[in-house]
Amino acid sequence: MHLLSKAEEIVHFLEWAEENGMLFEYDGSKHKIRITYEDARIAELRLPILAEYIPETGQLKFEEKNYILCMVRAGMAAVGYFENGINISHKVFRAYMVRKKQGKSQIKYLKTKGKSRAGSRVRLGESESFFNQINDRIASYMNSYHVDHIGYSCSKTLWPFLFTPDSALQKNKNLLYKIPFHIQQPTYDKLLEINRLIHLAAIKVEESEKAHFATYFKEDSDSSQEDELW
Known part of the structure; x- marks a missing residue:
């Protein structure tokens, strides 16, 4: 798992994923974006509670709540x-x-x-x-x-x-x-x-799909601490 703490980091990740042919499916009840590639789910992005995702435009906005x-x-x-x-x-x-x-x-x-x-x-x-x-x-x-x-x-x-x-x-x-x-x-x-x-975003990548994100993430050996909380 990779944690993103800043709004611009989340926006940059979504832009990168879209440019690389990935599609998004928003689950409002869990405030998550499921990320698919060629009809296969490859990752999930859990959004921070202060972020609002607009599926129609694929945009994020941040506001006080x-x-x-x-x-x-x-x-x-x-x-x-x-x-x-x-x-x-x-x-x-x-x-x-x-x-x-x-x-x-x-x-x-x-x-x-x-x-x-x-x-x-x-x-x-x-x-x-x-x-x-x-x-x-x-x-x-x-x-x-x-x-x-x-x-x-x-x-x-x-x-x-x-x-x-x-x-x-x-x-x-x-x-x-x-x-x-x-x-x-x-x-x-x-x-x-x-x-x-819940004020942090978290990207959880399927084990078999890590290659899709190799150019974006570096391996983070300390990320296992948050994995138990997912």
Whole structure:
């Protein structure tokens, strides 16, 4: 992977790719440009959150944006509001949702047994409150600020509880942007780290297609650090 930090670097790369016969396909939900050559996908360009790609013209524009980042795991979540990359407000949520012996969230445990036990009822109540608080916080930001994007990271197991019909996320699904990094612990520090990373562009080249980019990139032995986050 190769990271691009400046707007002019991204623009120059796209111009070079177009001049070399490559075609672009934009995926708005992931804010990525898939790059193909002779009908084969050879690379992906993940755009920074402040970049806007216009498929009709193939142009990029950069502008200030407001956005929410929402990172959720069973029993822990971090939600923050950002203006042009600056964190204005944030909240970290915790809930008693994990059964200690099994290390399994109560939501997953419902598929087996234990629903009627007192501890299970407590965990279910905590789980409901947990997701309500997350959506209340997002709704508060939506009501207080103009929001361009809502970046989210959440395992598919938890989607039905986060994206309920009346939730702030579901009502604003046209603004959703899937955070393209794995997040193990959604802490405040991780919220700030993810904010830094989504301001960078990243080019991921298929292993078998590196020859296409040999004249553009030099081998970067330090790029593996970011590969784990892709």
